[in-house]
Amino acid sequence: MKVFLDDTRATPEGWERVYRVSEAIELLRTGAVELISLDYHLGDAEQGTGLDVLLWIEQAVRDSDFCPPVIRVHSDHRRGRAQMLEKLDVIQHSVHKSRNQ
Known part of the structure; x- marks a missing residue:
């Protein structure tokens, strides 16, 4: 699933369209997501941001050996995109490290 x-x-x-962080995380938990593309700004601050999805993935990798899908960032929000790409690097490093242990 994309x-x-x-x-x-x-x-x-x-692609399967989701509008909220909670919807994206729910699908990630199924293990069926092969590719996820994230925007940073989702309109309402109460709904969170694409960075929140990456924070969840980071914790899942660290705490439960979650195997993340391929992750893309398609946001135009300059600062948010930069934060997301930094977090993506951290996730990729964690996955690489756990596979080599």
Whole structure:
């Protein structure tokens, strides 16, 4: 399954669209997500950001050996995108480290 987290952009063909962080995490928990593409700003601050999804993935990798899907960041929010790409590097390092132990 390919998951597209965004509140405004058109959903690419063949992708499952979610609007909220909680929806993205729910799908990630199933283990069926092969690819996830994240926006940072989701309209309402109470709904969280794409960074919150990455924070959840980071913790899941660390605490339960979660195998994350391929992750893309499609956000135009400059600061948010930079934060997300930094967190993505941390996640990739953690996955690489756990596989080599």
